[in-house]
Amino acid sequence: MVVGDFAIELDTVVIGAGPGGYVAAIRAAQMGQKVAIIEREFIGGVCLNVGCIPSKALIAAGHHYQESIDSTLFGVTTKEVAIDFEKTQAWKDNQVVKSLTTGVGMLLKKNKVEIIEGEAFFVDDHTLRVIHPDSAQTYSFNHAIVATGSRPIEIPGFKFAGRVLDSTGGLNLKEIPKKFVIIGGGVIGAELGGAYANLGSEVTIIEGSPSILPTYEKDMVKVVLDDFAKKGVKVVTSALAKEAIDNGDSVTVKYQVDGQEATITADYVMVTVGRRANTDDLGLEQAGIEIGERGLIPVDSQGRTNVANIFAIGDIVAGASLAHKASYEAKIAAEAIAGKKVVVDYKAMPAVAFTDPELASVGMTVAEAKAASIEAKGYKFPFAGNGRAISLGKTEGFVRLVTTVDDNVIIGAQIAGVGASDMISELALAIESGMNAEDIALTIHPHPSLGEITMDTAELALGLPIHI
């Protein structure tokens, strides 16, 4: 089984230190296990290094720039606004990303989790080999949690190199592109498209399906499309991206729309058409772990694979690729290993797009409730009816509550509007705890706050609206 060296024994080993892996390692250590985490590239994984966090930093920089250029609504005028993008990137890398990843490293150490640098491969269902550029070591383990995440999908004709970028390339640009083409108008494409448009780029999004942000309700997407129209972001839908030609100092993108061939030349093209699970070069078959469709690992309600002592979490299992989903599954898997009777329950799993304005959803839409034969209704209250939104100058959007017809139980919510990413948590809690509209309506919300829109929507659902 083990050749050439002796195996170091571990209780629980975690592979991958993203928001799935590092959370799993800490929770397993809290449960009293001897834990090691193996990471081949960066503590914090995609999310902290080249995903959630740096993208939000660029989005914030774009907002600051736009507000500096135009705050005339508030009587503020400015002269000669400039952006030093090198400084923006240095702030993002050194102050935002680094402080978080260093913090995660410290948390791991504080919880006595051993950090092993290198790439892990399964030798069998109780043995791993870790390869480092200048060393290799074998470990035996009782339990493993696989949290190896995902990587950008490359499409034919768009090989990542030079001016053809994946999302990481898009985040790490040294200059703000004058013209920027994005293939794929999902959450990542729409967020970064909006960020670069705010930073001054002329952005074109080429999307294969009939709408951008297809996982969100049409009326939510319309609020973002209205903003894109104001920003001058061009959105081409039902279009087939065919090829990118790197001209050295520019890139020409060929695509097909309405049966016609079209081309656009830009400084860079970024392809964000989805991500593929990192399950193909890990030796999973040597441990007997089944791999399902699209490289995802089938797991039970505790995250256990078909091999009883090995768990899988995060982007490598079914469901949305979201950091908080990975962390949630991490805690369940670690606690299951410790013998706790825990199972996943996704009914209150929020999703957010950090567009302008933000979109956030949790639970069911009216259509999903109907498909599940639940009699439900949606109640929608506009941001324009809220004092805080008006005083912020951000009145676009709405809150919708989806409640059951017979007893007003909240089963879903969709928010399009400023602060949606924070507002959605109250509704996730409401769904998780089985609250009804009356519970929200009876909760005193501070004035003036965006949270009052949620209370107003609940009152609307009860037929007692004050502000509409």
Ligand SMILES: Cc1cc2nc3c(=O)[nH]c(=O)nc-3n(C[C@H](O)[C@H](O)[C@H](O)COP(=O)(O)OP(=O)(O)OC[C@H]3O[C@@H](n4cnc5c(N)ncnc54)[C@H](O)[C@@H]3O)c2cc1C
């Ligand atoms: C641009 C962008 C923006 C995003 N924004 C958001 C957002 O706002 N909110 C949100 O919820 N999600 C967001 N996501 C998605 C989020 O980043 C992922 O869902 C999340 O990182 C998944 O966590 P994970 O732990 O499963 O995997 P990852 O974060 O991918 O971590 C996996 C880790 O495993 C390591 N690894 C892989 N194979 C091995 C091996 N064999 N040996 C050792 N180590 C290995 C990798 O190096 C990596 O560090 C974004 C993603 C991108 C790309």
